[in-house]
Amino acid sequence: PILILGACGQIGTELTMELRAKYGKDAVIASDIREGSESLMDSGPFELLDATNYEAIEDVVMHYEIDEVYLMAAMLSATAEKFPMRAWNLNMNSLFNVLNLAKDRKISKIFWPSSIAVFGPNTPKKNTPQSTIMEPSTVYGISKQSGERWCEYYFNKFGIDVRSVRYPGLISWKTMPGGGTTDYAVEVYHKALETGQYNCFLQEDTKLPMMYMDDAISATLNLMEADTEKISVRSSYNLGSMSFTPNEIAHSIKEHIPEFQMDYQPDFRQQIADSWPSSIDDSFAKRDWGWQPKFDLDSTTSEMLRNLRQE
Numbered sequence: 001p002i003l004i005l006g007a008c009g010q011i012g013t014e015l016t017m018e019l020r021a022k023y024g025k026d027a028v029i030a031s032d033i034r035e036g037s038e039s040l041m042d043s044g045p046f047e048l049l050d051a052t053n054y055e056a057i058e059d060v061v062m063h064y065e066i067d068e069v070y071l072m073a074a075m076l077s078a079t080a081e082k083f084p085m086r087a088w089n090l091n092m093n094s095l096f097n098v099l100n101l102a103k104d105r106k107i108s109k110i111f112w113p114s115s116i117a118v119f120g121p122n123t124p125k126k127n128t129p130q131s132t133i134m135e136p137s138t139v140y141g142i143s144k145q146s147g148e149r150w151c152e153y154y155f156n157k158f159g160i161d162v163r164s165v166r167y168p169g170l171i172s173w174k175t176m177p178g179g180g181t182t183d184y185a186v187e188v189y190h191k192a193l194e195t196g197q198y199n200c201f202l203q204e205d206t207k208l209p210m211m212y213m214d215d216a217i218s219a220t221l222n223l224m225e226a227d228t229e230k231i232s233v234r235s236s237y238n239l240g241s242m243s244f245t246p247n248e249i250a251h252s253i254k255e256h257i258p259e260f261q262m263d264y265q266p267d268f269r270q271q272i273a274d275s276w277p278s279s280i281d282d283s284f285a286k287r288d289w290g291w292q293p294k295f296d297l298d299s300t301t302s303e304m305l306r307n308l309r310q311e
C-alpha cells in the first residue's frame, strides 16, 4: 500500500486520485494535517497526520502495512519567506522522518518533490542543466537543495530507493495552489472566468518554466514505475515542458475570452521569480525513463477554461 503525506495539497490531491484509479482506492492511504476536498475525502481511506511527527507516521505505516510513501507536504516559496523556521522545520523534518522509516526498513520506496527553486540568481537561466551552479536565494529553495543532498546521501549510504523530480510551476484546476510564486498561472484562469480581469503579481515579461498538472502526475508515476537501474539521478531530475510569461498566458486566454484584461502589480514574489531559470534542460529524465510532456500553453489554457467552466 501507498501513503501520501500532504494529500490535500495542489499536487497531493491529484496524485491521490490518480494512484487510486491505478491501484485501487484502498491501496492508497491519503493523509494531511487537515481534511481535504469532499471528492478526495470520499475517494478512500484518510488519516489526519502531521508529517513532522515520526511516531504518528510510523503508526500509520505499521497499521496499513505501507511500503511506499509520497511526501507531498511542504511550505512553498512565498509563504516560506514569511515563516522561514516553520518552513525549514516542515520541509526538512518531514523528509528525515520518511528517509529514516526507509533506513529502518519500515518502508521500501519514497517519492519526494524538489523544485526549480533549487536554482538561484547565478544559475544559467536558459536551458538550465541537470548539474550546474545552485545557490538558491529563498528559504524554500534552500530546503529543496538540502533535501536533494540528503536523498542522494541516503541512497548512497543506505541504498534507500528515493526518487525525485524538480517540478516547475504547476497549473491545475482541481485544487488551488498554496503559497507559491507561480500561483498566478492558476489564479489567472479563475479570475478570467469570474471577473474578466486579473492583477498579476509578477511583471509581464517574467518567463518561468511551467507544466500542466496531468503532465506532472504522469512524470511522477513514470519515474516511480521505472526499473531502479534506469535511475541515474538520485538527487532530483530536472523536469520541463513549457515556459511562458504572464503576457503570453494573457494572450492565450484572450483567444477564448477576448475582453479579458491583465494588469501588472509586481510584489515581493518578483524577486523570487527573478532568481529562477526561464527554461529547463530535462534530457536526463527523457533519456533515463522516457519523459515526454503532452501539454503546451494553448492546450493547457483550453483544458483549464473547459474544466473550470464545468465546475
Ligand code: VAH
Pocket (backbone or CB within 6 Å): 076, 077, 078, 115, 116, 117, 140, 167, 168, 169, 170, 177, 179, 180, 181, 182, 183
Ligand atoms: C512555488 N509552485 O511557486 C511552487 C514551485 C517552482 C515553483 O516550487 O513555490
